[in-house]
Amino acid sequence: MIKIRKRLADTGFGVLALIVFVFSAFPVYWMINTSFLPNNRIRGENLAFFPTPDVFTLNNYRAAMFGEERAPFPPAVLNSMGVTFLTVVIALVVGFAAALALTRFDFKGRRTFILMILVVQMIPGEAMIISLFRIIDGWLLLNTIIGLTLVNIVGVLPFTVWTLRGFVNGVPKELEEAAMIDGCSRATAFWRITFPLLAPGLVATGVFAFIQAWNEFVMALVIMQRPDAMTLPLWLRTFVQATQATNWGAVMAAAVLIAIPVVIFFLIVQGRMTGGLVSGAVKG
Known part of the structure; x- marks a missing residue:
């Protein structure tokens, strides 16, 4: 009985740790994911949760690093x-x-x-x-x-x-x-x-x-x-x-x-x- 309680407690803490990790890591993931998407897939109803080949782009990085409208x-x-x-x-x-x-x-x-x-x-x-x-x-x-x-x-x-x-x-x-x-x-x-x-x-x-x-x-x-x-x-x-x-x-x-x-x-x-x-x- 004690072993079962210990396993349940370990499982519960593991699930809680996983939830905390997901909530902590998702904003970072969304930042990285968004950086590879065109602007028409970032906002609105047609969101892309993964940068699939048909929407994947490096233009955002080019605009960030080489854009002339902002500081170098x-x-x-x-x-x-x-x-x-x-x-x-x-x-x-x-x-x-x-x-x-x-x-x-x-x-x-x-x-x-x-x-x-x-x-x-x-x-x-x-x-x-x-x-x-x-x-x-x-x-x-x-x-x-x-x-x-x-x-x-x-x-x-x-x-x-x-x-x-x-x-x-x-x-x-x-x-x-x-x-x-x-x-x-x-x-x-x-x-x-x-x-x-x-x-x-x-x-x-x-x-x-x-x-x-x-x-x-x-x-x-x-x-x-x-x-x-x-x-x-x-x-x-x-x-x-x-x-x-x-x-x-x-x-x-x-x-x-x-x-x-x-x-x-x-x-x-x-x-x-x-x-x-x-x-x-x-x-x-």
């Missing part, structure tokens, strides 16, 4: 890649150093600093738009990758420090002390024992920083005002215009193009999010 696609890709790369690298380096200082050292004002990190996270980013704009404008960094990167780091860094602090705090100091007893220096013990255990935390935090920097829209709208300085979210906004009908096929194709780098990045790093959990803890 290549500069937007390069701008987004540059801003995202710098944001992730700088946020991880600075956040990791701050997390180590907060966890491994006891200094005056440590608790106040930790509290201030929480307070900063509670402030909506929109509340700081005017201040950040004045600062970036005063530094002559409007419409530059460096300017938007600095703004993104301001938004990402508090969460990065707080998250990495939890990972660093979860690694016992005794592991480093044991390695030092075996003859390692403090730096060698850290890089060979502690750092591999922190790699999953760095990857997970980097994924968050990557997604936030890649999808940033409000701050980019304020900082990057020239067409050649647009990032991909701003480039996507140019598809909707008040003076003409929206080409929804091109919009969906552009959305797919924006999502592809995020998916590729996650597929590259997802195996390392758990692969380093136990590496470095075994002597030998």
